[in-house]
Amino acid sequence: MAETHSALAEQFENLEQQREASLLGMWTFLATEVMFFGGLFMGYIVYRHAYPEAFAVGSKHTDVLFGTLNTAILLTSSFTMALAVHAAQEGRPRSTVRSLVLTIGLAIAFLVVKGFEYHEDYVEHLIPGPSFSVPGQPKAELFFYFYWAMTGLHALHVLIGIGALSVIAMLASRRRFSAEYHNPVEITGLYWHFVDLVWIFLYPLLYLIDRHT
């Protein structure tokens, strides 16, 4: 089968092989991301095991309403991202762009909510440092080191995701993708879903586990 598609790079036999290679490459990158965040999760587990009371008190100082709202927003953005990839695979560019714009909107909404939450944390003296204050449990500062490092790194990934999604949305609106070629939409989708995956674990670990006590 002679492929003459303009998007086919010369090292590949055909578009299917090219797609397979880009998916494999993206999953390899995501494996490094798993280990990147994995170190923080490992640290969280070890210190939560060492200082359960401090982590319980710290966890109760987070705002579960903001956390739950953001989880719903991010899960929904994953849904719209899946619809964007689905539309791209079926060669429906208008629908692809619409879903991508929705995803970007939800991503921005996530950061706005996070911003309000960070502000509340600031007002309540929950930023580790000289002004940190949790009455009766100074060790809760340890919990908030993890809270800020993990949510901060995650927010950075959301920010990068917004940039990547914007580029893909622009390319899609210029009709660069088709049912035959849509690798960039797919791998950007994989990245975005990964950002969602990280939050799926951050939400219960930071906001929920010690809520009842």
Add this chain to the structure above:
Amino acid sequence: MNRTNSTSTYFTVWAALMVLLFATWGVAQFDLGILNPIAAVTIAVIKMLLVILFFMQVRHHSRLTKLFAGAGFVWLLIMITLTMTDYLSRKVVKPYEGEILPQIEKQTTVPTQLQGAGR
């Protein structure tokens, strides 16, 4: 060329994720002891599998890609397991106390310059 899910499948998965979000929030309101973290992590893992298998379409990927997709998580699990076998067993395996320690101390010759250092 693609065997993809249908739009209704994605909608069903999204609805399931929302139900699980409500469930994990609800369970956290009750004191279930050790079951609290277990329930929280179990629900998170189910949500993760839904996202990976359906939204990320790993169900339809080649075996090689599936292997790569799983590798990172498997190694993370190995790291967490090996690390926690240490931390969790520290209270179980107690250091020697009583009669054995003085014997060891007697047998150990400490250079006179270092005696009393760090005490």
